[in-house]
Amino acid sequence: xxxxxxxxxxxxxxxxxxxxxxxxxxxxxxxxxxxxxxxxxxxxxxxxxxxxxxxxxxxxxxxxxxxxxxxxxxxxxxxxxxxxxxxxxxxxxxxxxxxxxxxxxxxxxxxxxxxxxxxxxxxxxxxxxxxxxxxxxxxxxxxxxxxxxxxxxxxxxxxxxxxxxxxxxxxxxxxxxxxxxxxxxxxxxxx
Amino acid sequence: xxxxxxxxxxxxxxxxxxxxxxxxxxxxxxxxxxxxxxxxxxxxxxxxxxxxxxxxxxxxxxxxxxxxxxxxxxxxxxxxxxxxxxxxxxxxxxxxxxxxxxxxxxxxxxxxxxxxxxxxxxxxxxxxxxxxxxxxxxxxxxxxxxxxxxxxxxxxxxxxxxxxxxxxxxxxxxxxxxxxxxxxxxxxxxx
Amino acid sequence: xxxxxxxxxxxxxxxxxxxxxxxxxxxxxxxxxxxxxxxxxxxxxxxxxxxxxxxxxxxxxxxxxxxxxxxxxxxxxxxxxxxxxxxxxxxxxxxxxxxxxxxxxxxxxxxxxxxxxxxxxxxxxxxxxxxxxxxxxxxxxxxxxxxxxxxxxxxxxxxxxxxxxxxxxxxxxxxxxxxxxxxxxxxxxxx
Amino acid sequence: xxxxxxxxxxxxxxxxxxxxxxxxxxxxxxxxxxxxxxxxxxxxxxxxxxxxxxxxxxxxxxxxxxxxxxxxxxxxxxxxxxxxxxxxxxxxxxxxxxxxxxxxxxxxxxxxxxxxxxxxxxxxxxxxxxxxxxxxxxxxxxxxxxxxxxxxxxxxxxxxxxxxxxxxxxxxxxxxxxxxxxxxxxxxxxx
DNA sequence: AATGAATGAGATTTCATTCAT
DNA sequence: CATGAATGAAATCTCATTCAT
Numbered sequence: 133x134x135x136x137x138x139x140x141x142x143x144x145x146x147x148x149x150x151x152x153x154x155x156x157x158x159x160x161x162x163x164x165x166x167x168x169x170x171x172x173x174x175x176x177x178x179x180x181x182x183x184x185x186x187x188x189x190x191x192x193x194x195x196x197x198x199x200x201x202x203x204x205x206x207x208x209x210x211x212x213x214x215x216x217x218x219x220x221x222x223x224x225x226x227x228x229x230x231x232x233x234x235x236x237x238x239x240x241x242x243x244x245x246x247x248x249x250x251x252x253x254x255x256x257x258x259x260x261x262x263x264x265x266x267x268x269x270x271x272x273x274x275x276x277x278x279x280x281x282x283x284x285x286x287x288x289x290x291x292x293x294x295x296x297x298x299x300x301x302x303x304x305x306x307x308x309x310x311x312x313x314x315x316x317x318x319x320x321x322x323x
Numbered sequence: 324x325x326x327x328x329x330x331x332x333x334x335x336x337x338x339x340x341x342x343x344x345x346x347x348x349x350x351x352x353x354x355x356x357x358x359x360x361x362x363x364x365x366x367x368x369x370x371x372x373x374x375x376x377x378x379x380x381x382x383x384x385x386x387x388x389x390x391x392x393x394x395x396x397x398x399x400x401x402x403x404x405x406x407x408x409x410x411x412x413x414x415x416x417x418x419x420x421x422x423x424x425x426x427x428x429x430x431x432x433x434x435x436x437x438x439x440x441x442x443x444x445x446x447x448x449x450x451x452x453x454x455x456x457x458x459x460x461x462x463x464x465x466x467x468x469x470x471x472x473x474x475x476x477x478x479x480x481x482x483x484x485x486x487x488x489x490x491x492x493x494x495x496x497x498x499x500x501x502x503x504x505x506x507x508x509x510x511x512x513x514x
Numbered sequence: 515x516x517x518x519x520x521x522x523x524x525x526x527x528x529x530x531x532x533x534x535x536x537x538x539x540x541x542x543x544x545x546x547x548x549x550x551x552x553x554x555x556x557x558x559x560x561x562x563x564x565x566x567x568x569x570x571x572x573x574x575x576x577x578x579x580x581x582x583x584x585x586x587x588x589x590x591x592x593x594x595x596x597x598x599x600x601x602x603x604x605x606x607x608x609x610x611x612x613x614x615x616x617x618x619x620x621x622x623x624x625x626x627x628x629x630x631x632x633x634x635x636x637x638x639x640x641x642x643x644x645x646x647x648x649x650x651x652x653x654x655x656x657x658x659x660x661x662x663x664x665x666x667x668x669x670x671x672x673x674x675x676x677x678x679x680x681x682x683x684x685x686x687x688x689x690x691x692x693x694x695x696x697x698x699x700x701x702x703x704x705x
Numbered sequence: 706x707x708x709x710x711x712x713x714x715x716x717x718x719x720x721x722x723x724x725x726x727x728x729x730x731x732x733x734x735x736x737x738x739x740x741x742x743x744x745x746x747x748x749x750x751x752x753x754x755x756x757x758x759x760x761x762x763x764x765x766x767x768x769x770x771x772x773x774x775x776x777x778x779x780x781x782x783x784x785x786x787x788x789x790x791x792x793x794x795x796x797x798x799x800x801x802x803x804x805x806x807x808x809x810x811x812x813x814x815x816x817x818x819x820x821x822x823x824x825x826x827x828x829x830x831x832x833x834x835x836x837x838x839x840x841x842x843x844x845x846x847x848x849x850x851x852x853x854x855x856x857x858x859x860x861x862x863x864x865x866x867x868x869x870x871x872x873x874x875x876x877x878x879x880x881x882x883x884x885x886x887x888x889x890x891x892x893x894x895x896x
Numbered sequence: 897a898a899t900g901a902a903t904g905a906g907a908t909t910t911c912a913t914t915c916a917t
Numbered sequence: 918c919a920t921g922a923a924t925g926a927a928a929t930c931t932c933a934t935t936c937a938t
Contacts, residue, residue: 135901135902151344151429152344153342153343153344153345154344156927156928156929157928157929157930158928158929166902166903167902167903167904168903168904168929168930169902169903169904169905169930169931169932170901170902170903171930172929172930172931173901173902177929177930178928178929178930233428234428234429237424237425237428238342238425269513270512270513271511271512271513272509272510272511272512272513273513274505275502275505275506275511276502279482279499279502279503279506280506280511282478282481282482282485283478283481283482283502283503283506283511284478284511285481286477286478286479286480286481286482286484287473287474287475287477287478287481288474288477289477289481290473290474290476290477290478290480290481291470291473291474291477293477294473307467308470311466311467311470311474312470312474314465314466315466315470315471315474316511316512317511317512318463318510318512319463319509319510319511319512319514320462320463320466320471320474320475320507320508320510321461321462321463321507321508321509321510322460322461322462322463322464323510323514326918326919347910347911347912348911348912348913349911349912352921357919357920358919358920358921359912359913359920359921360913360914360915360919360920360921360922361918361919361920361921363912363913363914364918364919368912368913369911369912369913517922517923533726533811534726535724535725535726535727536726538906538907538908539907539908539909540907540908548923548924549923549924549925550908550909550924550925551909551910551911551923551924551925551926552922552923552924554908554909554910555922555923559908559909560907560908560909615810616810616811619806619807619810620724620807651895652894652895653893653894653895654891654892654893654894654895655895656887657884657887657888657893658884661864661881661884661885661888662888662893664860664863664864664867665860665863665864665884665885665888665893666860666893667863668859668860668861668862668863668864668866669855669856669857669859669860669863670859671859671863672855672856672858672859672860672862672863673852673855673856673859675859676855689849690852693848693849693852693856694852694856696847696848697848697852697853697856698893698894699893699894700845700892700894701845701891701892701893701894701896702844702845702848702853702856702857702889702890702892703843703844703845703889703890703891703892704842704843704844704845704846705892705896708897708898729931729932729933730932730933730934731932731933734900739898739899740898740899740900741899741900741933741934742898742899742900742901742934742935742936743897743898743899743900745933745934745935746897746898750933750934751932751933751934
């Protein structure tokens with residue numbers, strides 16, 4: 133692992149635990165087992181470390197989704213794979229998910245001059261899958277596409293957050309993925 | 324308005340704009356039109372100001388929900404009123420909603436020794452309405468109650484966030500409330 | 515003395531002793547008997563402290579020269595009074611003179627966005643006296659006015675520097691002023 | 706050019722532009738096209754680089770003056786050649802002159818344990834020429850030798866500085882040398 | 897000899913908090 | 918109660934210097 137990646141990994145761990153604002157550059161350095169100053173060889177500032185963390189990880193996530201979804205044609209299949217992939221990724225790197233859940237949300241507000249294009253691209257993947265499924269007649273025609281997208285994203289994101297913040301490991305994320313899929317497909321209420 | 328409330332109102336505005344960590348006590352004082360030191364007459368510390376803000380506002384919100392929901396018997400009616408009340412409150416105080424959306428989420432992480440009971444109580448209102456509806460046979464029996472609650476809460480919360488962050492006022496929050504209700508009741512997919 | 519002036523006085527002492535670059539903000543604070551942070555209430559940065567020091571002192575110096583020279587008509591008289599005033603001021607505040615001799619010279623080079631107008635105004639006082647004397651036929655007509663001004667300014671400035679840097683107090687500054695006047699008026703060589 | 710000389714040349718350029726304190730060792734290394742660490746093979750520290758720069762250059766300057774002045778007997782001739790040599794050297798290496806003008810002046814203040822003997826020797830050359838001329842009856846007998854020396858040195862040094870800092874190249878240094886000679890020999894005022 | 901990544905001491909600056917008025 | 922100047926601990930960031938390669 134390159135030293136840059138080492139620092140990012142340490143930052144994910146530290147930011148996940150204490151939040152970006154409460155983390156000290158020194159915390160990250162200690163977590164990485166390097167000197168404080170070394171971080172400034174690879175990143176211009178603490179803010180730049182967070183942004184770089186976002187962009188680097190987003191690139192991976194984005195590619196991963198694209199790779200998994202590209203071979204699929206059936207929109208229902210895509211939706212299923214999307215949900216699986218989403219929850220799997222959360223499971224594979226819980227700390228990263230924690231940073232994204234909390235810090236990414238407010239990044240646009242607090243990081244000057246940072247227009248979070250990578251995150252927008254990522255959200256569009258989800259949006260595209262849902263849009264596509266809707267256009268192929270899978271979702272109810274009366275629904276506003278934009279609200280539908282937000283509704284689904286919010287629902288699964290909150291489920292993911294529950295698991296992320298569940299420090300006692302009571303929750304089964306695979307089960308959650310299946311339930312989410314079931315709720316989306318079969319609806320919530322008895323018809 | 325008492326000076327305490329004045330400070331809380333100023334804090335809501337400032338924290339909404341810049342986030343808690345990036346806000347200075349001086350910013351809040353200036354927004355309130357008072358001296359820095361005055362804040363320390365009413366609050367023990369900056370952290371205490373945030374916690375007090377949460378608790379004070381939570382009390383209002385909690386009472387408001389209880390008041391609206393108490394007279395109702397029909398769980399479907401309750402669900403509808405709950406959604407209406409939820410989106411109305413967001414609309415009535417966008418800045419407060421913004422603070423809650425972002426800061427409340429991470430509050431457990433950086434506020435030492437603060438177990439956010441008021442927020443848990445508030446979530447339980449939502450949970451109770453949903454549980455009640457489920458137990459009365461309104462929601463599908465196969466669904467895990469805990470996941471259902473989280474799914475719905477996440478969905479509407481994300482819709483609310485879209486409106487909160489929509490600086491161009493393109494979105495109609497009343498429409499969003501109706502759509503959310505529709506999605507929950509009629510499901511997303513064509514049966 | 516205002517706290518601002520107290521800090522400037524401390525800065526003069528510290529900068530004179532160690533030079534601006536080698537002086538720490540903490541040194542100035544300790545010299546002033548205040549906390550480090552207090553300096554930042556009155557000055558934006560260490561650079562700003564130096565610039566403010568220049569401007570504040572320059573204003574005094576400028577006014578002082580103008581006051582002394584205004585009532586005079588005779589250019590020779592002006593020149594004499596100018597020289598007296600110049601050396602007197604150096605004697606009255608040796609440390610300030612030291613800062614000006616060394617730090618002011620390089621300030622334009624190292625302080626970003628600082629065009630040292632006050633120093634230019636001050637130099638013009640000397641220049642004007644010399645120009646005036648020249649135009650009234652006091653100095654030799656063949657001499658280039660600009661070079662003449664620089665020649666005289668350099669000569670007296672170097673004499674002042676000798677005294678400033680003379681830590682053993684062997685030199686008599688009043689005598690130096692008289693000698694300078696004599697050299698200028700009677701020339702250096704035997705006619 | 707040896708690597709040591711290469712580094713000194715780079716240092717002259719960098720120090721002239723930004724001043725010693727504001728120059729980073731890295732700047733010098735980049736200017737020289739070498740690695741940071743290489744500088745430490747040839748010089749013990751950043752301070753040592755400045756001192757070595759002074760001493761090396763001083764040796765050249767000293768030898769140069771001695772060489773030019775040794776064959777001459779007539780003190781007036783010596784004075785003339787001295788002035789010519791002085792201004793020529795300034796012209797030949799403007800950046801070096803810039804470093805000497807500013808950094809040499811304050812070197813005693815921030816370089817620990819450095820008694821700048823080479824500079825004193827160099828000043829003595831000027832002093833000796835002037836003293837000699839004075840003793841041979843060229844300068845007025847009433848003048849204090851020490852002040853005379855300082856007066857002349859300051860005058861020509863300031864003239865040199867004007868040219869060094871004249872970024873628009875409006876000044877003619879050869880003309881300045883002649884004028885200085887004229888002012889010294891013929892005096893400033895109309896007899 | 898040359899490199900340049902890494903170090904870490906130390907500098908500037910910030911800001912929550914106090915307290916004399 | 919209210920003020921806001923003052924504090925000083927602590928944070929970010931810099932950079933001269935080292936040393937394994």
